[in-house]
Amino acid sequence: MTRVLVPVAVLEGKTVSPGLINLLGTMDVTVLGYHELPEQTPPDQARMQYEDRATAALDDLSEEFRSAGGAADHRLVFTHDREQTVDRIADEVDARVLAISGMTGDVDRLLVSLSGNVAVDGILDFVVDLIGDREIGVTLLLAADEETAPDRLDSAAARLRDADIAVETAFASTGSPFDALMDAVVDHDAIVMGEQAPSFASFFLGEQHERVAAASVGPVLVVRREEIEEAEE
Amino acid sequence: MSDEPTGTNIQGESPDAEAVVETDEATITDDAELERTLGLSGGLAIGIGTMIGAGIFVFPGLAGAEVGTAASASFAVGGVIALLVALPTSELATAMPKSGGGYYFISRGLGTLAGTVIGLSLWLGLVFATAFYLVGLGFYALDALAEVGVTVGGSPGAIVSVIAVLAGIGFTILNVTGTENAAKLQNGIVALLLSMLVAFLTFGMADALGVVDAGTPPGEAANVWEVMPIMSVAALVFTSYLGFAQVATVAGEMKNPGRNLPLAMIGSVVIVTVLYVLTIFVATSVFTQDALEAAGETAMVGVGRQLLGAPGAMVIIVGGLLATMSSANASILSTSRAIYGVSKDALLPRWASRINLKYGTPHVALGMAGGPVIVLAATRQVELLAEVASFLHLIMYGLMCVALLAIRRDEPEWYDPEFRVPGGPMIPVVGALASFGLIAFMNPTSIVVGAVVILATAGWYFYYARDITLKGAL
Numbered sequence: 001m002t003r004v005l006v007p008v009a010v011l012e013g014k015t016v017s018p019g020l021i022n023l024l025g026t027m028d029v030t031v032l033g034y035h036e037l038p039e040q041t042p043p044d045q046a047r048m049q050y051e052d053r054a055t056a057a058l059d060d061l062s063e064e065f066r067s068a069g070g071a072a073d074h075r076l077v078f079t080h081d082r083e084q085t086v087d088r089i090a091d092e093v094d095a096r097v098l099a100i101s102g103m104t105g106d107v108d109r110l111l112v113s114l115s116g117n118v119a120v121d122g123i124l125d126f127v128v129d130l131i132g133d134r135e136i137g138v139t140l141l142l143a144a145d146e147e148t149a150p151d152r153l154d155s156a157a158a159r160l161r162d163a164d165i166a167v168e169t170a171f172a173s174t175g176s177p178f179d180a181l182m183d184a185v186v187d188h189d190a191i192v193m194g195e196q197a198p199s200f201a202s203f204f205l206g207e208q209h210e211r212v213a214a215a216s217v218g219p220v221l222v223v224r225r226e227e228i229e230e231a232e233e
Numbered sequence: 234m235s236d237e238p239t240g241t242n243i244q245g246e247s248p249d250a251e252a253v254v255e256t257d258e259a260t261i262t263d264d265a266e267l268e269r270t271l272g273l274s275g276g277l278a279i280g281i282g283t284m285i286g287a288g289i290f291v292f293p294g295l296a297g298a299e300v301g302t303a304a305s306a307s308f309a310v311g312g313v314i315a316l317l318v319a320l321p322t323s324e325l326a327t328a329m330p331k332s333g334g335g336y337y338f339i340s341r342g343l344g345t346l347a348g349t350v351i352g353l354s355l356w357l358g359l360v361f362a363t364a365f366y367l368v369g370l371g372f373y374a375l376d377a378l379a380e381v382g383v384t385v386g387g388s389p390g391a392i393v394s395v396i397a398v399l400a401g402i403g404f405t406i407l408n409v410t411g412t413e414n415a416a417k418l419q420n421g422i423v424a425l426l427l428s429m430l431v432a433f434l435t436f437g438m439a440d441a442l443g444v445v446d447a448g449t450p451p452g453e454a455a456n457v458w459e460v461m462p463i464m465s466v467a468a469l470v471f472t473s474y475l476g477f478a479q480v481a482t483v484a485g486e487m488k489n490p491g492r493n494l495p496l497a498m499i500g501s502v503v504i505v506t507v508l509y510v511l512t513i514f515v516a517t518s519v520f521t522q523d524a525l526e527a528a529g530e531t532a533m534v535g536v537g538r539q540l541l542g543a544p545g546a547m548v549i550i551v552g553g554l555l556a557t558m559s560s561a562n563a564s565i566l567s568t569s570r571a572i573y574g575v576s577k578d579a580l581l582p583r584w585a586s587r588i589n590l591k592y593g594t595p596h597v598a599l600g601m602a603g604g605p606v607i608v609l610a611a612t613r614q615v616e617l618l619a620e621v622a623s624f625l626h627l628i629m630y631g632l633m634c635v636a637l638l639a640i641r642r643d644e645p646e647w648y649d650p651e652f653r654v655p656g657g658p659m660i661p662v663v664g665a666l667a668s669f670g671l672i673a674f675m676n677p678t679s680i681v682v683g684a685v686v687i688l689a690t691a692g693w694y695f696y697y698a699r700d701i702t703l704k705g706a707l
Contacts, residue, residue: 037593038593040408041593042485042570043268045573045577047265048586054265075266076264077268080486088258
């Protein structure tokens with residue numbers, strides 16, 4: 001089954017909304033409890049003081065995920081660098097999807113973005129697995145200015161319909177993909193998007209999914225890019 | 234000999250020990266993982282960033298005033314001793330990549346008494362070193378004021394103290410409340426300093442060797458090429474070589490420690506040694522001994538002015554401010570790690586390593602670092618502060634070499650360093666002798682102050698932590 005990594009800043013009182021826990025009931029879940037420390041603090045020092053509290057909270061969270069249906073376990077990491085930790089754990093547990101928690105009630109409708117340089121097949125496969133036989137509708141969004149874009153959107157919608165999913169499509173040929181996503185997010189309970197290939201813009205603005213997560217209230221599920229080449233280090 | 238530390242201190246606290254698995258990316262304990270986030274450049278930045286503040290910007294005037302160009306030999310001697318210690322330290326650090334550095338190796342290799350003495354004197358040694366950097370910062374700030382036309386009436390010395398104390402308070406507060414990671418800033422500052430220095434030294438060398446002529450008077454330093462004065466200057470300037478051991482205090486946070494720790498420690502020693510020797514050569518070719526003596530802590534500003542006019546002086550002032558700040562800041566960070574290492578093993582009360590949830594910083598340890606620093610910085614005794622810092626570090630360096638020999642002899646099952654010092658016991662033996670030997674060349678007052686600190690820490694062991702066993706434990 002597909003594994004989803006759910007990072008939670010566990011000691012900052014962050015938790016996972018019930019809506020997201022239910023949505024991920026069809027998935028295997030690894031809850032990544034992390035605590036990011038300033039460089040003045042050795043991670044081991046924080047572990048000594050907070051390990052017990054963090055572990056108790058993570059045990060509870062994993063239990064909630066299990067009672068929603070899927071298999072769930074957890075990892076606890078003290079770190080100076082959240083991004084490095086999330087990447088490492090996602091690789092180690094072979095998680096294909098990253099869930100950025102946000103507030104939501106029951107999820108009735110997903111907004112699935114296919115814009116940008118993303119692995120469309122991977123995203124669609126994940127959406128089919130995620131929804132399973134539940135009554136969750138999907139809006140497929142594509143912001144692009146090529147001529148073939150509407151056709152790509154239609155064939156993607158057809159694939160989801162084959163899996164008995166109720167699909168609407170939205171196409172934006174002008175404006176930035178980010179704005180298109182933010183305009184469309186109203187009336188949806190969660191966003192599914194792909195991890196963008198590293199680009200000039202992501203170097204300066206940060207990863208797009210991070211920006212989306214910061215701007216939207218609900219949870220964001222990010223389908224990770226397949227490792228094509230090994231990282232340089 | 235057990236694998237776990239045993240015993241309790243006078244308050245009934247026992248060492249916090251847990252079996253861990255070390256990987257290149259994280260330390261894995263029973264329930265949690267500790268991410269390793271520092272790369273090679275981060276390690277080099279800590280090592281170099283701690284060291285160049287003192288060696289380039291504070292000592293050239295003081296050292297050149299004593300022995301002229303022969304001071305480059307003093308710096309070379311210091312560099313060789315540092316290298317002799319950096320090699321054994323690298324072996325120990327790759328076998329035990331933990332927070333606490335020298336303290337950790339010595340407590341495991343030589344037992345609790347040596348461990349307590351070194352753990353506490355590492356803390357206090359860093360306090361002396363930080364105070365020294367802050368006084369250097371004060372002198373540069375004074376020059377900066379003069380350069381922009383602010384004349385200080387009354388006693389300039391008092392102004393230096395005030396600036397040093399304010400900077401000490403400022404750094405402590407920043408470290409307690411600052412949650413922005415300053416690591417990248419530190420890396421940037423070190424890169425900037427290095428490129429400034431390379432440009433400056435290239436020009437200075439060309440001038441000194443007569444390739445270009447910046448109109449400097451020919452150096453007439455009556456160079457004192459004699460062993461005793463050279464060694465006594467080496468003992469004074471050894472504070473310029475304390476930074477590589479600070480790399481060991483963050484060993485627990487270093488990625489791929491088997492490779493990065495030796496490279497960062499040995500690399501930073503080699504880089505700064507070359508820079509120091511060149512700087513002294515340039516400074517003493519530009520100025521005579523008398524002129525260097527008169528200029529004192531900020532003689533380099535005069536050297537910059539001679540070579541490149543007012544812009545040259547400005548470059549050195551800015552460099553000096555940045556370098557002494559980065560040294561002071563890096564040392565405060567290491568100090569709180571040193572305190573944590575000792576408190577984890579119950580040699581200091583557990584509350585010393587508390588962290589607050591609001592900022593996530595170890596406010597108690599930072600206070601224990603910053604408080605005494607401020608008091609010492611107010612004294613403005615540059616040479617005394619530097620020598621006591623060196624004294625306390627040299628004791629640790631010597632004992633690290635001895636610890637390496639002891640651990641190699643016992644060869645506990647867990648001892649499996651990725652880096653081994655070549656040449657059998659040669660290098661650690663010479664390293665230990667050289668470290669202890671250099672102390673003999675110090676000013677008697679510094680030796681007395683250092684010895685009092687060592688005795689006090691030994692007294693603390695007998696009072697507080699006699700029943701704790703750390704030797705051979707991992």
